[in-house]
Amino acid sequence: MPQHVRGVVAHSKGEPVRVETIVVPDPGPGEVVVSVQACGVCHTDLHYRQGGINDDFPFLLGHEAAGIVESVGAGVSEVAPGDFVILNWRAVCGRCRACRRGRPQYCFDTHNAKQKMTLLDGAELSPALGIGAFAEKTLVAAGQCTKVDPAASPAAAGLLGCGVMAGIGAAINTGGVGRGDTVAVIGCGGVGDAAVAGSRLAGAATIIAIDLDERKLATARTLGATHTVNAKETDPVEAVRELTGGHGADVVIEAVGRPETYRQAFYARDLAGTVVLVGVPTPEMKLELPLLDVFGRGGALKSSWYGDCLPSRDFPMLVDLYLQGRLDLNAFVTETISLDDIEAAFARMDQGDVLRSVVIL
Structure with missing residues (x-):
């Protein structure tokens, strides 16, 4: 009935x-x-x-x-x-x-x-x-x-x-974050903080959290960020380069979904680095980048759908890590x-x- x-x-x-x-x-x-x-x-x-x-x-x-x-x-x-x-x-x-x-x-x-x-x-x-x-x-x-x-x-x-899987998956599944990598996460809401936690799970050595809100940056530190950058006070691209020996991050995860922050992600990555867009843009947004920079910097520009997750594989694994106290x-x-x-x-x-x-x- x-x-x-x-x-x-x-x-x-x-x-x-x-x-x-x-x-x-x-x-x-x-x-x-x-x-x-x-x-x-x-x-x-x-x-x-x-x-x-x-x-x-x-x-x-x-x-x-x-x-x-x-x-x-x-x-x-x-x-x-x-x-x-x-x-x-x-x-x-x-x-x-x-x-x-x-x-x-x-x-x-x-x-x-x-x-x-x-x-x-x-x-x-x-x-x-x-x-x-x-x-x-x-x-x-x-x-x-x-x-x-x-x-x-x-x-x-x-x-x-939804959100936590999207962020963790953006780091691990889409971005391929691995042991010793440097990672920057732009936007520290639920998805961005999950990307921070996912990068920590994957063994990243340096995890840089970037946001405009000190409250969100404080939360990101508790979830594994090794450094934080307040984009109201500091240019995030220059800050990421300074924290990575002048090179840029191996993986930059954009969890805002705006052209301005995507450009920051693009230029904050190392040569042959990876940009992951997991923030959701709106239909009217447009992105303009010099094509020579896209070619010359190499690497990969990726979009992450639901953290590229396979629920039957990823949900039980992440719940097990949670019950073990690791997530x-x-x-x-x-x-x-x-x-x-x-x-x-x-x-x-x-x-x-x-x-x-x-x-x-």
């Missing part, structure tokens, strides 16, 4: 969200109903509410989530009722050209649940990133569920579902809140007051 649960819905561009009753259908073939335990408040949810993603209102917000599988549809073998899972928004198809070449982390045909959750009046909801986890229960594709060790805190583990996911949880506190959490996030607010259900 369909279930009625509480969820956070954005009805129109820029309007405050509302907690409403939503209808969650029984899972169909290949689908799963998950009882959500925790869900992080991500900038992407705010972008949905502001109409910055698309205009498919009404949206059921929330996507950085962990919970318990409640029921499964026909043909589901990946998970079973009672499993503790992290939700992801890139369920791989296994059939596209990327998957067939053994690169499922680049899957070009990721998918979501086929059925729609609705409001009581039958209006179909668009779940954020195909998840919609600011709700007591949600319907997703089975491939969007990754089983992990249930000893993990749901509030911490759920953050791997402090708890440090990303600034506060825990209820479904009714989402609007206030958006305001705190916009002002830079939190790393992550996490809804506990």
Whole structure:
């Protein structure tokens, strides 16, 4: 029988969200109903509410989530009722050209649940990133569920579902940070700080965190930054060169998504170094670089999609590192809140007051 649960819905561009009753259908073939335990408040949810993603209102917000599988549809073998899972928004198809070449982390045909959750009046909801986890229960594709060790805190583990994975993956998977490398991270929000933590996990010798906010730089130091640069006071390119023997960093991770900071990343890297763009730009942004500099400096200019992660591989590994005390996911949880506190959490996030607010259900 369909279930009625509480969820956070954005009805129109820029309007405050509302907690409403939503209808969650029984899972169909290949689908799963998950009882959500925790869900992080991500900038992407705010972008949905502001109409910055698309205009498919009404949206059921929330996507950085962990919970318990409640029921499964026909043909589901990946998970079973009672499993503790992290939700992801890139369920791989296994059939596209990327998957067939053994690169499922680049899957070009990721998918979501086929059925729609609705409001009581039958209006179909668009779940954020195909998840919609600011709700007591949600319907997703089975491939969007990754089983992990249930000893993990749901509030911490759920953050791997988006921002923390994006940052760690940008460093390890996309940037290929290795032992002894020098790394600079521009932008120390949740994704940037995760890139700092990922660089530390990978064994980088020098990790330079760059931001305009001293509070964020202080947090970056606790997560592994060996040096910090306040870009309000110091030219970040010159600072990175000074801290790397005049050469520039082996890997520079841009976690802001702006042309100005991308140029800084480009010129702050060493010859043959790597730039990783994980910050998300807006459609109107343009980048201009001298083509001779692109050629002459060599190396690689990369974009990182979801940290180039493969959830089935990366989520269990990172949860294990967390449980071993080698990855402090708890440090990303600034506060825990209820479904009714989402609007206030958006305001705190916009002002830079939190790393992550996490809804506990």
